[in-house]
Amino acid sequence: MFQNLKRLGGDSLLYALMNVGTKVIAFIMFPIYTYLLTLDEYAPVELIDRWTSMLTFLVILGTDSALAFYYFEKKDKEERRSYIRNVMSIRLFMVLCLLLVTAIIGPFFADSLLKSEHGLYLLYLSIAILFFDTIAALVLTVLRYEFKTLKVVIITVLKMLLVAILSYLFLKFFVRSVEGILYGRIISGILIVLLLVKPLVKFISFKFDRNILNDLLKYGLPLVPASLAFWVILNSSTFFLGYMKTSAEVSLYGAAAKFATLITLVTSGIQMAWRPYSMSLKDKPNNKEMFSKVYLIILLMGTTGVLIVATIMPYVILLLEASYRSSYQYVALLSAATFLNFYYLIISVGIFFMKKTKIISYAFAGAAVINVILNIILIPSYSIWGVVASYLISYLAAIIYIFVKSQKLYYIPVSLWKMSALFFVMLAGTIGIVYVQEHALSPLYIVLAWVVYVATVGITRVDKDLRGTRNHETN
Incomplete structure (x- = not known):
């Protein structure tokens, strides 16, 4: 058991360092981009990024989760490669379809959507970026499944460095426009694909195996609505806020959202390590005991992290200009909601083990509907707080539904009331800390919030669950 936790911890640390590196590079490059481009000139980059994120969901078609399942289920090396080849073929076929769709409908809305004279050309450039990223992403995914963590980390950070350097060079010396950034991304994508050409040649095939294709799509397609629902939840609030309120409030929310994603510096490392780790334990003895401990450990890390963010944010925010x-x-x-967005992957092993992935789609489709309705109701009266509430409530609804369903399919011996107590005490403490900071009350109240949280950890005896070993499995 210790060896398994050690592997998860080691891989998670490396992936966390990778994400720290890539995010640091991104944070450094953003002010450089805005120095070289005016706000109006930079705006299409944001729109292209949102557009590309949605297309990525369509290209993947849930095959990431399907491949994770079948890669570890199939023990024959050649059979595994057949699944990988079919995933590659599906994704490249989808990129081709999206190129055709762009060619057909792009001319009707590209310029007005991107507010650029070369809107259609920018869309074509985004498809080129998507093409090379699709190839590289699958190869890196397989390397993750082979637990070649260090190689994945090095190549991913290298890619981000290449994007930053080449985009800067194009903007500075060749093309002082959005195209310069996109050219930098395309060339970096080509270089990374060339770097991965040795493992890549094993996975390129233009044939579909009907049985494998059926396995992949049957497992993965039900997850596509969930992916699109994620996109709605993450992006719709900005559009509602911009329509109902002022641009200043949109900017404030954007700044808060950027800082909130910093919690992913920790969670994204675990997220990348979790899929191959959990699938590799599927048929191991005592795996349920292991999962129960991981559930609690990660929840403790997340709730503690959110409270730390609440405590230190007034000092961290001084990095920004006064108006922000x-x-x-x-x-x-927002960090708490971001944590929930990650935590559902941890507590849904039963759904993925039993191949009931439609549940994920139902959960987040419902969450997307809740999010949109709450945005419409709350934003007119509560502005950014309405966005925060809709974001958090929609994710809470989804994760509770997913946990209950997963437990019914594949019971993990972990206490729901203990997990709920930890999360909701953290939530109350976070609200209390922000209230104290906003009203300049005594810092002792912040200490009190921490004391209540630590006391909750003690009262629930989570430490006993982490130390002890259950000798039974209840269904």
């Missing part, structure tokens, strides 16, 4: 500093108050609760 009031955004600090939203960061901690």
